[in-house]
Each structure stands twice: as structure tokens, then as C-alpha cells.
Amino acid sequence: MNMFRYFIYLAYKGTAYHGWQVQPNGISVQEVLIRAFSTVLRHRVDVVGAGRTDAGVHARLMVAHVDVQVPFTNLAAFAYKLNGILPNDISILNIVPVRADAHARFDAVARTYEYWLTTEKNPFLSEGAAKVYGSLDFEAMNRAAACLMEYTDFTSFSKLHTDVKTNNCRITRAEWCRRGEVWVFTIRADRFLRNMVRAIVGTLLQVGRGRMTEADFRAVIEAKDRCRAGVSAPAEGLYLTDVAYPESVFIVD
Amino acid sequence: MNMFRYFIYLAYKGTAYHGWQVQPNGISVQEVLIRAFSTVLRHRVDVVGAGRTDAGVHARLMVAHVDVQVPFTNLAAFAYKLNGILPNDISILNIVPVRADAHARFDAVARTYEYWLTTEKNPFLSEGAAKVYGSLDFEAMNRAAACLMEYTDFTSFSKLHTDVKTNNCRITRAEWCRRGEVWVFTIRADRFLRNMVRAIVGTLLQVGRGRMTEADFRAVIEAKDRCRAGVSAPAEGLYLTDVAYPESVFIVD
Numbered sequence: 001m002n003m004f005r006y007f008i009y010l011a012y013k014g015t016a017y018h019g020w021q022v023q024p025n026g027i028s029v030q031e032v033l034i035r036a037f038s039t040v041l042r043h044r045v046d047v048v049g050a051g052r053t054d055a056g057v058h059a060r061l062m063v064a065h066v067d068v069q070v071p072f073t074n075l076a077a078f079a080y081k082l083n084g085i086l087p088n089d090i091s092i093l094n095i096v097p098v099r100a101d102a103h104a105r106f107d108a109v110a111r112t113y114e115y116w117l118t119t120e121k122n123p124f125l126s127e128g129a130a131k132v133y134g135s136l137d138f139e140a141m142n143r144a145a146a147c148l149m150e151y152t153d154f155t156s157f158s159k160l161h162t163d164v165k166t167n168n169c170r171i172t173r174a175e176w177c178r179r180g181e182v183w184v185f186t187i188r189a190d191r192f193l194r195n196m197v198r199a200i201v202g203t204l205l206q207v208g209r210g211r212m213t214e215a216d217f218r219a220v221i222e223a224k225d226r227c228r229a230g231v232s233a234p235a236e237g238l239y240l241t242d243v244a245y246p247e248s249v250f251i252v253d
Numbered sequence: 254m255n256m257f258r259y260f261i262y263l264a265y266k267g268t269a270y271h272g273w274q275v276q277p278n279g280i281s282v283q284e285v286l287i288r289a290f291s292t293v294l295r296h297r298v299d300v301v302g303a304g305r306t307d308a309g310v311h312a313r314l315m316v317a318h319v320d321v322q323v324p325f326t327n328l329a330a331f332a333y334k335l336n337g338i339l340p341n342d343i344s345i346l347n348i349v350p351v352r353a354d355a356h357a358r359f360d361a362v363a364r365t366y367e368y369w370l371t372t373e374k375n376p377f378l379s380e381g382a383a384k385v386y387g388s389l390d391f392e393a394m395n396r397a398a399a400c401l402m403e404y405t406d407f408t409s410f411s412k413l414h415t416d417v418k419t420n421n422c423r424i425t426r427a428e429w430c431r432r433g434e435v436w437v438f439t440i441r442a443d444r445f446l447r448n449m450v451r452a453i454v455g456t457l458l459q460v461g462r463g464r465m466t467e468a469d470f471r472a473v474i475e476a477k478d479r480c481r482a483g484v485s486a487p488a489e490g491l492y493l494t495d496v497a498y499p500e501s502v503f504i505v506d
Contacts, residue, residue, distance in 0.1 A: 013376040058377070088379035123266040124311070124381060126341035 003067040005102060006075075007245075008033075008047070009094040014058045015127045015236070016089060021052045029053075029090060033064065036085045040078070041068055050104045050243040051111065051192070056235030058128065060114070061093070063243045065104040071097070102249035110172070111192060112242035115185040115201045115233060122181060129182050130237030136208035138176050138183065144207045144217040145174040145185070148200065155224040157200050158193035167193055167224075174200075188242075195232055202230035256320040258355060259328075260498075261286075261300070262347040267311045268380045268489070269342060274305045282306075282343060286317070289338045293331070296322055303357045303496040304364065304445070309488030311381065313367070314346070316496045318357040324350070355502035363425070364445060365495035368438040368454045368486065375434060382435050383490030389461035391429050391436065397460045397470040398427040398438070401453065408477040410453050411446035420446055420477075427453075441495075448485055455483035 010033075018026030022034070030047055037045045050063040072078050072095070079092045086092065116129035119136065148171045155167040173188040185201055203220060206212040212220075212230075220228045263286075271279030275287070283300055290298045303316045325331050325348070332345045339345070369382035372389065401424045408420040426441040438454055456473060459465040465473075465483075473481045 011376050013379075060377075083374050088374075089376045091374040091376050121336050121341075121344040123264050123342045123344050124313075126266075128377060 001069060003069065003100065004071040005065055005067050005098050005100050006072070007096050007098050007102070007104060007249075008064045008066060008092060009096070010059070010062050010064065011091045011093055012059050012062065013089040013127070014053060014056050017055065019053055019055045019057065020049055020059075020062070026055075029059075029062075030064075032086065032090060036082055037066055039085060040081055043069055048104050050108050051240070052194075053238075053240055054195070054235055057238045057240070058236075059240040061242050062240055063104050063108070063245075065098065065102065097251040098249050099251060102245075104243075107245050107249050108243050109246055110188055110190055110242075110244040111240065112173070112186065112188040112244075113192070113197045114239045114241050115187075115197060116237045116239065117183045117185070117201075117233075118181065119183070120181075125182065127236055130234045132205065134209065136183075136205065137210065138178075138208065140210075140214070141204045141208045142176050144204055144212075144214050145176065145187075145200075147214065147218055147221070148174045148187075151221050153224060154193055154196060154221070156220050156226055156229050157196045157203070158226065159195040164193065169193065169196070176204075186241075197238060198232040198235070199226075199229050201233035201237070204230075205233065206230045254322060256322065256353065257324040258318055258320050258351050258353050259325070260349050260351050260355070260357060260502075261317045261319060261345060262349070263312070263315050263317065264344050264346055265312050265315065266342040266380070267306060267309050269340075270308065272306055272308045272310065273302055273312075273315070279308075282312075282315075283317075285339065285343060289335055290319055292338060293334055294321055301357050303361050304493070305447075306491075306493055307448070307488055310491045310493070311489075312493040314495050315493055316357050316361070316498075318351065318355065350504040351502050352504060355498075357496075360498050360502050361496050362499060363441055363443055363495075363497040364493065365426070365439065365441040365497075366445070366450045367492045367494050368440075368450060369490045369492065370436045370438070370454075370486075371434060372436070373434075378435065380489055383487045385458065387462065389436075389458065390463065391431075391461065393463075393467070394457045394461045395429050397457055397465075397467050398429065398440075398453075400467065400471055400474070401427045401440075404474050406477060407446055407449060407474070409473050409479060409482050410449045410456070411479060412448040417446065422446065422449070429457075439494075450491060451485040451488070452479075452482050454486035454490070457483075458486065459483045 020029050022031045033047045047064045075095045082092045118129045152168045169189045171189040176185050273282050275284045286300045298319050300317045328348045335345045371382045405421045422442045424442040429438050
């Protein structure tokens with residue numbers, strides 16, 4: 001049967017979910033989406049994400065592809081209907097037609113994450129930012145973060161025993177900025193290893209507290225040993241914020 | 254016994270509470286504060302707020318006064334200890350000494366509220382902004398809002414059968430602005446009647462939808478009749494954001 005593929009752009013607050021990926025132990029964002037799509041379309045659909053996010057991690061922008069039997073005539077109306085079915089913490093932002101062989105995960109050329117941090121107790125951000133006690137030297141953290149762009153092997157910041165073939169990533173942005181009430185670490189790369197952003201943030205916090213110098217930070221990367229990095233920063237501060245694709249995957253009318 | 258009075262500046266997310274005021278039907282912010290203060294101080298304290306907020310309403314800044322038997326030697330350390338005991342959705346921002354006769358409610362000379370509104374489904378604001386469907390004419394809403402400053406009797410926007418002696422308020426600011434992902438209505442007055450901000454916002458939404466003109470809006474105010482105003486806007490969009498006092502209440506070292 002002829003199938004028609006679409007990219008779904010969506011956002012979710014990860015607090016209530018056991019991550020993106022369907023799994024037996026708890027409810028996942030992917031599972032909720034599959035159920036909503038299948039309900040509206042009246043046929044079983046698979047929802048293939050650009051990547052996985054761990055339990056409690058949020059997405060300001062996630063991309064997933066779905067195949068449908070009949071092409072949509074009104075994308076906005078379909079998105080509206082889906083949003084009515086989906087819970088408050090998941091929102092469809094946009095739906096766009098793509099080539100039949102476009103793949104949300106394999107065709108992505110860059111991903112961006114943000115890590116949100118507060119140094120003050122904030123009732124409105126207890127589920128949306130990590131609370132870090134004490135003062136942090138953000139200038140030192142930014143000098144160390146800039147080093148990340150000089151390296152490609154990030155074994156030191158990856159989860160052990162995963163099935164990926166290489167631990168190489170090209171990081172093209174890594175910096176802390178103040179944004180209103182929060183400090184935001186923005187990191188962009190062609191790909192990320194599992195747990196990588198939270199391990200990097202946890203290690204940069206060691207720099208910010210003065211427990212690690214820029215040279216120490218470089219040594220951690222160069223050691224290619226996960227045991228040398230800092231403790232992973234908590235999930236509630238992490239947001240997937242962008243996934244980029246080449247123009248060629250999209251169908252232009 | 255000599256007592257020492259302090260103003261407590263605090264913020265809270267109102268979602269989980271049955272409003273500010275202690276009441277038999279559910280947990281209130283005031284009750285949680287009284288318990289935390291009494292635990293740390295080891296004597297029963299009363300916490301007197303600058304005003305009441307209804308169930309589900311938030312505060313970016315609320316002020317309350319407390320009396321303690323022994324003056325604080327380290328205000329920051331005491332605030333830190335309180336924040337450790339208080340739940341994630343209540344945060345002490347500051348504690349300042351005031352004159353023994355200073356009153357959080359009666360001495361307040363102005364209060365400011367914000368009403369947050371989104372026109373798109375937003376997973377991160379489902380408890381912190383009202384979701385309004387359809388497009389709104391914010392220019393028309395701002396023209397109507399400006400009229401509020403020409404009147405003083407707001408009986409039309411008050412709850413019936415309250416025990417206040419007068420329905421007169423002096424509104425000194427009333428305007429909608431775009432702030433990032435949300436539309437924010439800021440309103441400042443010397444005092445507010447119960448339910449007043451939500452009734453005003455609900456009526457301005459009628460203007461924004463084109464169902465009421467500026468002249469209709471003026472007629473609602475002039476009627477001094479609650480039945481003429483629009484339905485109250487939902488609690489989750491409302492924030493108390495400032496309470497102002499004359500300098501004379503504070504003790505300056």
C-alpha cells in the first residue's frame with residue numbers, strides 16, 4: 001500500500017513520563033502519541049522519533065515521523081484535533097509532508113539541547129530547571145565549555161555499554177547564557193551520545209564550583225573514561241530544543 | 254512580651270493550594286507557612302498576608318507579616334532554613350524588619366497583578382497561563398483596558414455579598430503586552446475587590462473576540478452590576494506580582 005510520510009514537530013513536558021521511548025515499566029511520550037494518532041487515523045501508526053529523551057527530560061521541539069494511508073488534506077485541522085486528544089503536557093506544533101524515505105532519526109544533521117539551571121529556589125521552575133546551591137563561576141564554565149569544540153571523541157561523557165559504533169560527535173556550540181531567571185547552557189552537535197549533555201553539565205558544574213580547572217576538564221575528555229567525569233546533572237533541567245534536517249527531505253509544493 | 258515584626262516576601266505556585274487563606278476544606282499557603290515558621294521558631298506564629306489569593310492563583314511576590322519573640326540575627330540563614338522545610342512550590346524571597354505596628358494588609362498602598370494568557374497549547378504553561386482559543390484583538394483590548402483608569406467604582410467586577418464597605422479602587426496601570434510566549438495583562442491599583450482581576454480579564458476577552466465594543470465595556474462598568482460583566486477568567490493565569498508600602502514601615506539600621 002502507498003503510504004504518505006509526515007514530520008511531526010512537537011513539544012512535551014517530560015515530568016510525568018518515563019522518557020520518550022515505549023517501554024514496559026511506565027508510560028512514555030511515544031506510547032501516548034501512538035495511541036492518539038491511531039485513534040484519530042483509525043489505523044495503527046508507528047511514531048519514530050529523532051532520538052530518545054530520558055525520564056523527566058523535556059522537549060521544546062522534538063521531531064518524529066509517521067506514515068499514513070491517506071494524505072492529510074488539512075494539516076492544521078488534524079494538528080488541532082490531535083491536540084484536543086493529547087494531554088496538557090504534550091503539544092503538536094506543526095505537521096509537514098516529507099519524502100517517503102525521509103527518516104526523523106537518520107536524516108537529522110544537528111540537534112540542540114538546553115540545560116536550565118537556577119541558583120535560587122523558584123516555585124515556577126521546580127520541574128523545569130535544576131536547582132544548584134551555592135555560587136557558580138559561569139565565566140570559568142564558559143571557558144571550559146569552549147574546549148568541547150576542539151574534541152570529537154566524547155567517550156568520557158557517554159553511558160557505558162551502549163550499542164553505538166562510535167563515540168565521535170562534532171559540537172558546534174556550547175555556552176552558558178543568562179536568560180531571565182535562569183542560566184541556560186546551549187549545546188549543539190551533529191549527534192549526542194546517551195546521557196552526554198547531563199554528564200557534560202555535571203562536569204562543568206565542578207568547574208563552576210572551583211573543584212576542577214579548565215586543564216582538569218580537558219584531561220577528563222582526553223581520558224576517554226566515564227569514571228573521570230562529574231555526576232550527571234538531573235533530568236528536570238534538560239530540554240531538547242531543535243532538530244535540523246537538510247532541505248531535501250521536505251516536499252515543497 | 255516584646256515582639257519583633259518582620260515582612261516576609263515570598264512566591265508560590267498556587268496550583269496545589271486552596272488559595273492563600275486558612276480554611277477547613279483544603280490546604281492553604283498560609284497554613285503551610287504557619288506550620289513551617291512555628292517549626293523553626295518553636296513558638297506558634299501567625300502569618301498575616303497582604304491579601305487573599307483564590308484557589309489556583311499564583312504569587313510572584315506576596316508579602317506577609319510575622320511576629321517573633323527573639324529578633325533574627327541572620328535573616329538570610331533563617332530564610333534558607335525555611336526554604337529547606339517548605340515545599341518546592343513556596344519560596345521565601347526576603348525577610349525584612351519592620352516597625353511593630355506595620356501591617357502587611359492595611360499599610361499596602363498599591364498592589365500589582367499579572368494575568369498570563371496563551372493562544373497556543375503550551376506544555377510548560379498548562380498550570381501557569383490560561384489557554385484561550387481563537388484570535389484576539391489585543392489593540393481593542395488595550396483601548397478598553399485604558400478606560401479602567403477613568404473610573405473608581407468597580408462594583409461590576411466584584412463578587413456579590415462581600416463585607417467590604419466600598420467598591421472604590423484607583424487603577425493606575427492596565428495594559429496587555431507580549432512577553433515571550435505569553436500575553437500578559439498588568440494591572441496596578443491601590444486596592445482590588447474580590448475576583449476583580451479575573452472578572453476584568455474575562456470581560457476584556459469579550460472585547461478581544463469582537464463581542465463587545467469599547468462603549469459596551471464602559472457601559473458594563475457604569476452599570477455597577479456584576480451580571481453585566483463577562484465570565485471570570487480561570488485562576489491558573491493570575492499572579493500577584495507586587496505589593497508596595499510606604500518607606501515609613503521599614504526599620505532602617
